[in-house]
Amino acid sequence: MAKLSFIAGFGAGYVLGAKAGRERYEQIRRAYHHAKDDPRLQSAAGMAQARADAAVSSVKTRLGSETGTTR
Template sequence: MAKLSFLAGFGAGYVLGARAGRERYEQIRRGWDRAKDDPRLQSLAGMAQARADDALSSIRTRMGSDTPR
C-alpha cells in the first residue's frame, strides 16, 4: 500500500512539475526572443564585437603575427 501511495504521489508531482516547467520555459524563451530583437541589445552586441576584434588585432600585432586568420 505504501508503494502505491508513493507512486501515485510521485506521478502527480511529476505531471504538475512538468507542466509548470514547460510554462516557465516558454516564458523565458519569449523573453529571449524579445530581447534579441531589441535594437539596443543589437547595438551593444555590435560594439562588443568591434572591441573584441580590436583586442584580438592588438594581441596578434604584439605577438608578431600581423596576418589575420
C-alpha cells in the same frame, strides 16, 4: 562567439524550463527572443564584438612584432 552564446542560452533555458515546467519555459523563451531582437542589445553586442576584434588584432600585432625582434 555566437555558438557559445547559443549553447549557454539553450542550457540555461533547458534547466530553468525543466525545473519550472513548460509554461515558465515558454515565458523564458519569449523573453529571450524579445531581448535578442531588441535594437539596443544588438547595438551593444556589435560594439562589444568590434572591441573584441580590435583587442585580438592588437594582440596579434604585438605578438608578431615581438617575435620578429627576438630573431
